[in-house]
Amino acid sequence: MKAQSNRKPFPFTAIVGQEEMKQAILIAAVDPRVGGVLVFGDRGTGKSTAVRALAGLLPKMPVVPGCPYNSAPDPAAVSAGGKSDVKPKMIPVPVVDMPLGATEDRVVGALDLERALAHGEKAFEPGLLARANRGFLYIDEVNLLEDHLVDLLLDVAASGENLVEREGLSVRHPARFVLVGSGNPEEGELRPQLLDRFGLSVDVRTPTDLKDRVEIIRRRDEYEMDEAAFTRRWARREGTVRRKIAKARDAVSSVDVPETVLEVAARLCVGLGTDGLRGELTLIRASRAHAALAGRTKVEVSDLRDVAQLALRHRLRRDPLDDTDATVRVARALEALDD
Amino acid sequence: MMAELRATSADYAALALPVVAVTGAAIGGVWLRAQASPARQRWLDSLTELRDRESPWVRVPASIDEDRLLGGLDLSATLAAGRPVLQQGLMPAADGGYMELRMAERQSAATVSSICSMLDHGELRLERDGFSEDLPVSACVIACDEALPDDDPLDPRLADRLGLVCALDAVHASLIGPIETPVSIAEANLGWRSVRVDTASIQELQRIADALQICSPRPVRAALHTARALAALWGCEVASEQSILDAAAMCLINRVPGALQQLLSPPSDATEPEPPPRSTDTDTADVGNDTNASGPKPEEVADATAAVLPDQLLAGLASEHARQAKQRAGGNANSEVVGGLRGKPMPSRSGLPRGGRRLDILATLKAAAPWQRLRGGSLGQLRVKREDLKVRRFTEQTRTTTIFVVDASGSAAVQRLAETKGAIELLLAECYVRRDQVALVAFRGEGAEVLLPATRSLVRAKRALASLPGGGGTPLASGLAVATQVADAAFKRGETPVVVLMSDGRGNITLDGEPDPGLATEQALAVAREFAARGYVSLAIDTGRRPSARSQRLADAMRARYLALPFAGASEVNDVVREAAA
Numbered sequence: 001m002k003a004q005s006n007r008k009p010f011p012f013t014a015i016v017g018q019e020e021m022k023q024a025i026l027i028a029a030v031d032p033r034v035g036g037v038l039v040f041g042d043r044g045t046g047k048s049t050a051v052r053a054l055a056g057l058l059p060k061m062p063v064v065p066g067c068p069y070n071s072a073p074d075p076a077a078v079s080a081g082g083k084s085d086v087k088p089k090m091i092p093v094p095v096v097d098m099p100l101g102a103t104e105d106r107v108v109g110a111l112d113l114e115r116a117l118a119h120g121e122k123a124f125e126p127g128l129l130a131r132a133n134r135g136f137l138y139i140d141e142v143n144l145l146e147d148h149l150v151d152l153l154l155d156v157a158a159s160g161e162n163l164v165e166r167e168g169l170s171v172r173h174p175a176r177f178v179l180v181g182s183g184n185p186e187e188g189e190l191r192p193q194l195l196d197r198f199g200l201s202v203d204v205r206t207p208t209d210l211k212d213r214v215e216i217i218r219r220r221d222e223y224e225m226d227e228a229a230f231t232r233r234w235a236r237r238e239g240t241v242r243r244k245i246a247k248a249r250d251a252v253s254s255v256d257v258p259e260t261v262l263e264v265a266a267r268l269c270v271g272l273g274t275d276g277l278r279g280e281l282t283l284i285r286a287s288r289a290h291a292a293l294a295g296r297t298k299v300e301v302s303d304l305r306d307v308a309q310l311a312l313r314h315r316l317r318r319d320p321l322d323d324t325d326a327t328v329r330v331a332r333a334l335e336a337l338d339d
Numbered sequence: 340m341m342a343e344l345r346a347t348s349a350d351y352a353a354l355a356l357p358v359v360a361v362t363g364a365a366i367g368g369v370w371l372r373a374q375a376s377p378a379r380q381r382w383l384d385s386l387t388e389l390r391d392r393e394s395p396w397v398r399v400p401a402s403i404d405e406d407r408l409l410g411g412l413d414l415s416a417t418l419a420a421g422r423p424v425l426q427q428g429l430m431p432a433a434d435g436g437y438m439e440l441r442m443a444e445r446q447s448a449a450t451v452s453s454i455c456s457m458l459d460h461g462e463l464r465l466e467r468d469g470f471s472e473d474l475p476v477s478a479c480v481i482a483c484d485e486a487l488p489d490d491d492p493l494d495p496r497l498a499d500r501l502g503l504v505c506a507l508d509a510v511h512a513s514l515i516g517p518i519e520t521p522v523s524i525a526e527a528n529l530g531w532r533s534v535r536v537d538t539a540s541i542q543e544l545q546r547i548a549d550a551l552q553i554c555s556p557r558p559v560r561a562a563l564h565t566a567r568a569l570a571a572l573w574g575c576e577v578a579s580e581q582s583i584l585d586a587a588a589m590c591l592i593n594r595v596p597g598a599l600q601q602l603l604s605p606p607s608d609a610t611e612p613e614p615p616p617r618s619t620d621t622d623t624a625d626v627g628n629d630t631n632a633s634g635p636k637p638e639e640v641a642d643a644t645a646a647v648l649p650d651q652l653l654a655g656l657a658s659e660h661a662r663q664a665k666q667r668a669g670g671n672a673n674s675e676v677v678g679g680l681r682g683k684p685m686p687s688r689s690g691l692p693r694g695g696r697r698l699d700i701l702a703t704l705k706a707a708a709p710w711q712r713l714r715g716g717s718l719g720q721l722r723v724k725r726e727d728l729k730v731r732r733f734t735e736q737t738r739t740t741t742i743f744v745v746d747a748s749g750s751a752a753v754q755r756l757a758e759t760k761g762a763i764e765l766l767l768a769e770c771y772v773r774r775d776q777v778a779l780v781a782f783r784g785e786g787a788e789v790l791l792p793a794t795r796s797l798v799r800a801k802r803a804l805a806s807l808p809g810g811g812g813t814p815l816a817s818g819l820a821v822a823t824q825v826a827d828a829a830f831k832r833g834e835t836p837v838v839v840l841m842s843d844g845r846g847n848i849t850l851d852g853e854p855d856p857g858l859a860t861e862q863a864l865a866v867a868r869e870f871a872a873r874g875y876v877s878l879a880i881d882t883g884r885r886p887s888a889r890s891q892r893l894a895d896a897m898r899a900r901y902l903a904l905p906f907a908g909a910s911e912v913n914d915v916v917r918e919a920a921a
Contacts, residue, residue: 007461007462042555043496043499043554043555044499044555044556044557097464099453099466100449101409101449101452101453102467103466103467103468103686106471110469113422113710117422117709118422140456144452167726184496187496206554206555210542210546210549213545213549213556214541216556217545217559220556221541221560221563224365224564225532226532
């Protein structure tokens with residue numbers, strides 16, 4: 001088993017400002033089908049802090065005990081196997097951190113050498129993709145990831161399963177995860193195919209208000225000087241958000257999307273000329289999660305407006321003769337909706 | 340007592356030593372800007388003496404590979420044991436101590452990422468060669484940055500996380516050494532975290548950071564730590580104004596190269612804007628503080644710091660800093676070609692040594708080692724299978740050379756030429772930002788000449804451009820022919836040529852220098868087609884009064900992107916150049 005670090009992550013609710021980033025992460029936490037979050041922006045804006053804080057906000061989920069892929073207990077399968085006494089275990093939704101220096105064998109999984117050597121057994125040792133199943137896979141500096149790993153992730157993210165053909169092994173296992181990436185565009189651009197895989201994209205900027213900036217320093221400083229005391233002080237607010245997520249997760253699938261909202265979504269996407277249906281679908285799903293977070297059972301046009309930037313800004317076609325910022329273009333399209 | 344800047348940067352370098360020893364990894368590390376020199380050695384030696392003797396000191400050489408830094412399979416131990424054995428990397432070995440990073444500015448992006456991740460999370464997540472471990476690593480990074488002004492600067496991700504900055508290039512070794520502090524390092528080590536810093540001081544530090552255009556909050560946090568450590572070393576329970584000012588100097592002002600030296604000794608050079616003499620400023624601050632002289636009041640720090648940092652100078656520093664930031668932002672992260680046959684080595688990948696790819700013998704042996712018992716290999720005999728083979732990979736930095744081909748003929752009337760020059764100057768600035776090379780070819784009268792061979796010197800390019808005279812016929816074909824030669828030469832050097840033609844497309848002088856518009860046009864198109872065959876990325880900017888079909892035809896023959904001058908912004912040229920680099 002892996003040794004857990006006993007450092008407490010910086011509380012999500014203690015992050016100053018960056019409302020859009022927090023919103024995107026909450027939406028992804030409520031509905032994994034939204035398709036992941038990309039957080040791109042300036043250094044020191046709390047990108048990776050926010051993602052790591054997410055782990056503490058997620059509810060527990062039932063899994064088959066001992067399953068390396070965190071499989072959900074399937075009542076039918078259990079009874080068919082005649083072992084109805086297998087009790088599902090509750091584990092926190094995994095947030096798996098993929099370090100940049102990871103080698104391919106650890107990402108996809110490989111032959112379990114220990115067992116091969118000790119017992120002559122051909123066994124599969126699952127990798128990070130297996131561990132992230134039904135959870136989140138986080139890649140910091142995703143724009144610096146090596147190409148062959150990017151290809152691999154694209155393939156798995158598209159199919160939802162990991163296909164391993166190596167060292168005489170032939171293994172297929174589910175790998176459905178929410179891809180969360182962060183990075184600084186100054187270090188390098190993201191490949192367009194990978195960009196498209198992310199449901200939501202957030203642009204984070206350094207806050208310009210001196211008061212906010214001082215508050216950032218103050219909280220971070222308090223945290224660094226005494227992690228335990230700081231996290232205790234924020235525990236109540238963290239609890240509130242945790243409950244909000246749990247409630248919204250249960251409710252999201254029953255949130256109703258009225259015809260009028262669908263129409264507005266279609267009009268917005270046509271107006272922006274986004275490629276394919278993916279944008280529209282993400283827009284609807286994100287709106288639904290947004291409504292669920294607000295405790296409503298019906299999506300309103302205001303939900304759609306609130307998430308439009310997140311869902312669409314990275315899907316606009318680049319026009320070489322128009323340097324207008326994507327965010328501005330989406331904002332214009334939103335204004336045009338009123339006319 | 341008023342807070343004042345110390346006399347020389349040597350004082351700050353000396354002051355940094357006990358601060359690092361007290362805060363250790365909490366400060367992130369030290370950005371040690373210095374060439375290899377006795378002063379730098381002295382500084383490092385002093386720190387090794389000051390630190391807790393139990394703590395490790397690990398030296399990381401320039402361009403270290405990931406296996407060695409993070410850890411990987413131990414070949415001989417694995418062969419001996421018959422099962423995978425992990426060889427500890429240098430980073431986990433530095434836990435609880437110091438990691439000296441040699442030639443930090445040359446370290447690869449991957450190395451920098453690993454170090455940044457360690458500094459952020461206090462652990463190393465190892466997912467390599469079948470090993471999966473979370474190792475606690477908390478180490479203070481001493482980054483020796485030897486970059487000269489023209490080199491690529493230290494990776495900003497790392498610089499951002501190194502709390503203290505020391506510049507030692509103008510410092511004599513004899514001036515550096517540990518200074519006596521009222522409280523011992525061991526004692527300060529226990530108490531520095533409980534030193535109080537009030538909100539007003541935080542505000543003041545943030546204000547200084549803003550003035551210097553330091554956007555990230557990390558340096559300000561480091562300044563707080565530094566102020567605490569200094570206060571603890573001098574036996575204070577609250578960070579004094581002196582400690583805040585010292586911290587600002589070491590963590591913020593020093594971050595902008597040359598800024599601190601400039602503040603300490605106002606330049607005597609007449610061309611530099613003269614900052615107001617410091618003494619007067621301090622006097623004014625003193626007057627303002629006479630009324631509330633008891634105890635350190637944060638407002639006084641604000642005044643004092645504002646006083647020692649003349650606005651004008653700050654503005655100057657800020658713009659310099661912004662320029663550097665921009666220079667970095669252009670980055671060459673995109674212009675790396677991975678998988679090439681030459682360049683910087685990258686981690687090896689599985690594959691067959693074909694097509695010029697070389698076998699990585701060590702990596703191959705490592706891949707085969709854990710299997711030996713299963714494969715029935717015996718001592719001294721290794722069974723290597725096809726799937727074990729690893730090949731070397733390299734990343735190559737491709738430099739772009741932008742070749743400007745400028746029509747300086749009479750038909751490009753004087754004001755058009757001036758406009759063209761203006762446009763080129765803008766583009767030059769962009770090229771400089773991207774650290775591209777620039778060459779200049781001009782054609783007028785009877786032929787074309789290379790005004791400026793490929794260079795990275797912006798000053799030279801500007802000078803060559805300014806002295807470019809106009810007039811005479813338009814030997815367009817010659818201009819293109821010379822440009823093709825220059826592009827070929829760049830290509831042979833392994834660079835990516837990008838040709839930017841700026842002309843109205845009305846060639847009237849033949850390759851032989853004879854006036855014959857008909858033949859000249861034909862020749863120009865022929866040379867253009869020859870150019871197109873090479874497949875270089877190019878851009879034809881029509882400098883004529885209005886867009887003409889003739890220019891368009893020439894652009895088509897060159898297979899260049901066509902733009903008319905009034906619409907040809909710097910961004911389009913950038914797009915083209917970036918396309919070339921991709």
